[in-house]
Amino acid sequence: MLNELEKLAAFIGNTPLIELKNNDANLFAKLEYNNFTGSSKDRASFSIIYNGIRDGKINEDTTIIASSSGNLAISVASICKRLKLKFIPVIDPNINSAYETLLNLISYEVVKVTERDYTGGYLLTRIETVDRLQAETPNSFIADQYGDPNNYKGYAGLGEEILSSFKDLDYIFTAVSSSGAITGISSYIKQRRPEIKIIGVDVEGSVIFNAKPVKRYISGIGASRIPPIIENAIIDDVVIVSQLDIIRGCFELLNEQAIFAGASSGAVYLAAKNHAKANTVKATSLMIFPDKGHTYLDTIYNKEWGAELAVKLKETELV
Ligand SMILES: Cc1ncc(COP(=O)(O)O)c(C=O)c1O
Structure with missing residues (x-):
């Protein structure tokens, strides 16, 4: 079975790296949706x-x-x-x-x-x-x-790909759910290049970074319990993005960069862009884009769904 599995290894990892258009930062995205089944998982x-x-x-x-x-x-x-x-x-x-x-x-x-x-x-x-x-x-x-620690250990290859692609890199923005990606990337990178800052991006209502629990309607990012493997992560900062901002981030990514990606990519795009705008120095930042937008067509990319979500969230706020 391991032989058969090793044949698949050729189709996992070595994902494309793309430079995005941005005046405030040198902004790059690792297109993890190019993996075998369409995501970094x-x-x-x-x-x-x-x-x-x-x-x-x-x-x-x-x-x-x-x-x-x-x-x-x-x-x-x-x-x-x-x-x-x-x-x-x-x-x-x-x-x-x-x-x-x-x-x-x-x-x-x-x-x-x-x-x-x-x-x-x-x-x-x-x-x-x-x-x-x-x-x-x-x-x-x-x-x-x-x-299972083998979840985050599976991201050592991603850490290696990142380090071999950048001579200078200031920030890595990655969305968090099971925390496999951020734990694997950070534990690999911090051992070798501790100056690179790891920024976790989570959604409002997720409890991973002890935010106030709120009903979540967006899939892929966030969790309703703290994943045990995150204790091995080295995270410098956390950005919590609202559910409506995630939708905005996805549309901005589509309209500004022609990248049709999932909720987590929209979240990290928004977080990295805001960070770049607020930063006086032009930094180099990498974002991890875990999946594509197709499975979000009925949600994130559906304008009616977005409008209904805005009403629902407002109602929850008022309770
Ligand atoms: C949509 C999406 N968001 C976020 C992530 C990062 O998740 P995790 O923290 O579980 O590694 C992934 C990983 O593949 C993903 O597919």
Whole structure:
């Protein structure tokens, strides 16, 4: 299986680096959506599965289980398909319909939870379901992006690509969810070039950096619990972006740079641009763009959805 997996390695990493138009900074973006299944999660899932096989936790008969409705599920499902491994993603009703269709096409089985937990979300029900499935499935393995250190270790390659591309680099802006990307990039880079500042970008309502919890409608960025692996990260600063600003960031990215990317890219673009504007020195900054915009067409890129979100958020503010 490792041989088969290694063939995929050629399609993960070495993603393009593009310089963007900006008067206040030398602004670059790493287009992580060019990875095998369209997101930077390929680095995480490759590493989790590769090390799971190497450590003897995954063999040909193993069933892989993951609580994910997003890019990680798509990536793990695709890798499992290539390796002929059984994969069960545990999803919830908030899943994007294109992702649900694809997961149904390539997974062994899709388990969709429908009951909300006491917080009003689905996270705890999903975790409970994953644990139950693991208990009842002999030879099963949980691809746990929040707790498995192989998630962030999978981003060492990204750190290496960044350092080999820049002689001078001041800032790296990266969106945070499971924290795999920021933990992997920062632990690699800080050991070698500690002067490069790592800026985490999160969404309002996410609890990762202890912000006030608010209902979140935008997928991909943020988390409703602090990911254990983040304790290995070295983060210099954090920018919290509002949900409406993320939408603005995505449209600005599209209109100013002709880049059609997902919510996290819009968030880091806005954060990096504002940072550049406020900075008196012309710095060199790199942004990580994790995925493309297609799966956000019904949300971020839908003007009606955006207008409804603005009303909903205003109502929550007034409560
Ligand atoms: C849409 C999106 N946002 C943010 C991230 C960064 O997430 P994490 O902190 O889980 O590594 C990813 C990683 O692939 C992503 O796909």
